[in-house]
Amino acid sequence: MPSPRVVIIGGGHVGLTLALRLQKKLDAGEARVTVIDTQPHMTYQPFLPEAAAGSLEPRHVVVPLREALKRCEVLTAQVSTIDHARRCLTVTLGDGKVEQLGYDILVPVPGSISRALPIPGLAEEGVGFKTIGEAIYLRNHVLSRLDIAASTEDERLRRRLLTFLFIGGGYAGIEALAELQSMARYAIRSYPQLSEHDMRWVLVEAMGRIMPEVSPPMGEYTRQQLEDLGIEVKLNTTANSLVDGRVELSDGDVFDADTIVWTAGVKPHPMLEDSDLPRDAKGRLECTTRLQVKGTDNVFSAGDCAAVQDLTSSDPEALTSPSAQHAVRQAKLLADNIIAQLRGEPLQEYRHKHAGSVAGLGLFRGAAEVYGIKLKGLPAWLLHRAYHLMKMPTASRKARILGDWLLELPFHRQVVALGELHDPRAEFVKAANTRGLPKPRGTTAAG
Structure with a gap:
């Protein structure tokens, strides 16, 4: 009799943590584990700001799935449909071939994508901050703005080039903004034509505070820290238009910006829309406290795309927050519950009180609130690094990051833009075309 097949959709933090635990705890031949993702690696998103700022080598914040999951089958493919009634997935492989894939136990954990709003110009001018590609692009883009600004005498163009707008005051936006601004302040020292005061960094947040994940006093402390660094923080403000980089804000402020970063929230992966699994109003899979999708006994989920009741809250409607802290802990319990189900043992409920949050605010600056204890400045920054180093999967990546x-202690950050990474064939195409230009009329092949 063939071993039961466990299919995990998504090789992100939840998917990788789950698969690592399954391959460690399952007996040989007890189950066949398949991980499906469009990317061959997992990106540790809390380290994206440091990768963008040059503190970390981008390759070190990703974990190759095949390298880590020696006992699992890894498919680089796209799942387009989940037909749970038939226990079947529609999968498009890397070569374009479409196949039907069966399963005994299914774990859809595709995570989330940026939640964009219908703001004019956002799709054309904005860039998100959820992938390693976006982090590298922003690093190159910000540094190239300094290069161009230093070589132009057009004051209006210079102001536009040196204006950087971030929309969204959650953890992702705050850390990305703080790290990139820290990098730019260091890099601009190499440009005698420019100074820190030529740059304008603006954070726009629709709510009345930033970092809702921490207490109001810590959120206010973080706002003050950003403003001390010269960053404008605009609360209770939204973007009305971003057409052609012309920024129009709800507070009446109008200016030009050549860099617009969108970090204003996430939504469940759209792949879940084409399935027959129950979802809530926000598109998340409705799950029990045992992390089973409601109405099923062999479909589980966790992380950003799962709506799980928070048993530590007095509010019966409260759900666990979409944080890395919950995602990792849910992934571990999820692995244990899948193993328990395979062995006919009882499943456990997920119960974890949020321990707190840590955030990096650029080099040597941070804010943290853990179990009610508030840390600021250097201690918070060190705790931020230590916590995420501990949570980074695999010893190999931990060592490389350390x-x-x-x-970085004896040497400075590397602040060079490698913009050609985004169009590596441009120079070759130009060189190839120099021999293929149309010849003037009247010439011959020999002439």
Whole structure:
């Protein structure tokens, strides 16, 4: 009799943590584990700001799935449909071939994507901050703005080039903004034509406070820290238009910006829309406290795309927050519950009180609130690094990241833009076309 097949859709933080635990705890031949993702690696998103700022080598914040999951089958493919009634997935493989894939136990954990709003110009001018590609692009883009600004005498163009707008005051936006601004302040020292005061960094947040994940006093402390760094923080403000980089805000402020970063929330992966699994009003899979999708006994989920009741809250309607802290802990319990189900043992409920939050605010600056204890400045920054280093999967990546940090002590950040990474064939195409230009009329092949 063939072993039961466990299919995990998504190789992100939840998917990788789950698969690592399954391959460690399952007996040989007890189950066949398949991980499906469009990317061959997992990106540890809390380290994206440091990768963008040059503190970490981008390759070190991703974990190759095949390298980590030796006992699992890894498919680089796109799941387009979940037909749970038939226990079947529609999968498009890397070569374009479409196949039907069966399963005994299904774990859809595709995570989330940026939640964009219908703001004019956002799709054309904005960039998100959820992938390693976006982080590298923003690093190159910000540094290239300094290069161009230093070489132009057009004051209006210079102001536009050196204006950086971030929309969204949650953790992702705050850390990305703080790290990139820290990098730019260091890099601009190499441009005698420019100074820190030429740059304008603006954070726009629709709510009346930033970082809702922490207490109001810590959120206010973080706002003050950003403003001390010269960052404008606009609360209770929204963007009305971003057409052609012309920023129009709800507070009446109008200016030009050549860099617009969108970090205003996420939504469940749209792949879940084409399934027959129950979802809530926000598109998340409705799950029990045992992390089973409601109405099923062999479909589980966790992380950003799962709506799970928070048993530590007095409010019966409260759900666990979409944080990395819950995602990792849910993934571990999820692995244990899948193993328990395979072995006919009882499943456990997920119960974890949020321990707190840590955030990096640029080099040597941070804010943290853990179990009610508030830390600021250097201690918070060190705790931020230590916590995420501990949570980074695999010893290999931990060692590489620690090595990057240690090298940063005697040496400075590398602040060079490699914009050609985004169009590596441009120079070759130009060179190839120089021999293929149309010849003037009247010439011959020999002439």
